[in-house]
Amino acid sequence: MPDSAPLVLVVDDDPAMRDSIAFLVTSVGYDCRSFTSAEEFLRNWQDDRPACLLVDIRMSGMSGLDLQNRLAEAKSSLGVVFVTGHGDVPMAVRAMRGGAIDFLQKPFNDQLLLDRIREAIDVSIATRKVAAERSSIEARLARLTGREREVLDLVVAGKANKQIAAELDISIKTVEVHRHNVMEKMEAASVAELARLI
């Protein structure tokens, strides 16, 4: 994680909302960046750090829900919190099913908002961590040769070396060498750990 301060991204077409939310979140030590529309946000956001996305569900142009769909397609790690001035129950349901952290109605309890931001950021961090781990594992897997991959699968299946040798029609010694390489490349200390990685 390169940046230290948690980041809140605000997308709202009302300038007072943007400014007041920025004022609020910076007062508790967050960073804040605001955008006037979903389109502007998409143009300018690289998705390179964990952040909470605070977005109004109703905007002219692309709506909050549309943005959520676009982000999901792009496998964004942002934690999304929806805000709205209207009582939109059907929208709320769709938002939650789409993976939003929460759906808050204005005027909201600021403490609740900050809690949800915190939660979103945590989720974002967690998501990114998982993703990072995921890619690390994938990178490690990429290092394996074809044969090593085969051995890995059989080891994780719990087969003894003698069985693996028999199945792959190679010598036990070869199996032992492959096994050692796999462990090293996969950076796993034990078979159990290896199994967890897959």
Added chain:
Amino acid sequence: MARPMFPLLLVLAAMLLLAVAPAGAFASEDIRVGVLAYRGAERVGDSWTSSFEHLNKTLAPLHFQMVPGDLSFLDEEVAAGRLDFIITNPGHYIELETRFGASRIATVETIGGPPPAAAMGATLFVRAERSDIRDIKNLRGKTLAAASQDSFSFRQAWREMAELGIDPFSAPTHLSFLGFPADTVVEAVRKGEADAGVVRGCLIEAMAAEGNVQAGEFRVLGAQTLPSPGCQISTRLYPDWPFAKLTHTPEALAKRVAQALLSMSAGADGQSWTVPVDYQSVHDLYRVLKLGPYQSLGHHSLWTLFWEYRHWLTALGLAFLWWVLHVLRVQVLVRRRTEELRAANEAARLHREELEHAGRLSLVGEMASGLAHEINQPLAAIANYATGCLHRLEAQGEADQIAHGLRQIAAQAQRGGDIVRRMRDFVRKRPAALRPVQMEQIIEDSLVLFAPIARRKQVTLRLVPYPPLPLVQADPVQLEEVLLNLLQNAVDAVEGQPRREVALSASLGPDSVTLSVSDSGPGLDADSIQRLFEPFFTTKVEGLGLGLSLCHSIVETHGGRLWAENAPNGGAAFHVLLPIA
């Protein structure tokens, strides 16, 4: 057979005789001659004795019978046709002449007396000691006694008074009619019951000769002496009495009587007869006094005119009354109807205001959720700023940051207040108050009010840049209402359309400003364009259909025009034209 016939023949003969009787039937009959008895019936015989004797002698076997009486008696007899001849005073004669067709055959002539054409007059007299009454004109305001209103002597006196401008019949002059004989008049004056009296000329002299009047007891007014017999007369002179026949009197008889009279030699009293004189002067008297034949010219004649035409006049009067009542009723009705009309107009105006108010309220209802959202924004912002300030205070943050937050709180609170105020102004009932307004302000206010609705319906609201607009004479609230209505309709029109866009623009004319709201909807069909501004016409399922008709009447009140058309590139466009202030 012959015997029953005889009486029959006798009767027939008698009847024949009677039938031819008129020719000479007076053979043994009385000729009735009416004589005016002005001094009582008993005394009249003396005056005419010689004449009657002469006639009876000359025209025997005809017997001339004197029938004395006063004026009304004689009138009755003449009217009944019971008199053949009449001797009366000149005044009465011309009345008989007019009414019954009497005609004179001789006039009295007193031998050695005045000429028959100017032989008599009336005498106005007072007690000699009345030095206050010297002339006829002094009779004004006095009491005058006479025998009768109809007596010739009174009329003669009345004429003289009338020609002096005195009306004896009206106050202060007083009249006292004592009836015949005329002697009573003399008595009344003597006793002082009347200031003056009027009698026939020469009566007083006659009474003096009889010893009933003392010499010098009375004084005659305006005296002129009648040459022989030397009576004192107060009036002008008139012809003497006539001997007249009546209409039914046969001419042959009249001729014989006239011959007899004219050939009569004067008796002891000098009385004889001459050819009938001209009675024009008597006619003149009657004309002046508007009596008898001249009555229709009289001062009482207005009443007789009324009386004569009373039926027509009554009918006319009633017709006039009806007309007056009719006019009054029409007046009342007109006033009442005008009042009703005014009240109805007033009621209609109030109704329209209510309707407008209702229209505004329904629009507000639609905007209510938008309103809630609108107010939420500043409230949420205020909450954020407040919490932010608290955190910064706890963390001993920078003062200018805190100040920024607080300033924003104030601004947002005002923004909320603006929205509430704008909404309240919109809802409040007000009649149109036209004043010069900035169009830009109205456009901006309308957009601010409407933006949340557009956002909710996910319609793009576009304001096309416009040139600077002059002031327009308008009621800002009502104009906003029109604009909001049009915007709402436009947003409804684009619902479900692929492209949801509503544009608001303004353009300048030579003396007007035109606001236009156009949408990217399906446009208007021919039927709608016709009926768009009718009340209760709507294409919306839940619509009341009041909006556009209210807008139309508002724009009209402003002296402008509201119309709709299909835009060239699809969709509908509504235009509001307003005259420049």
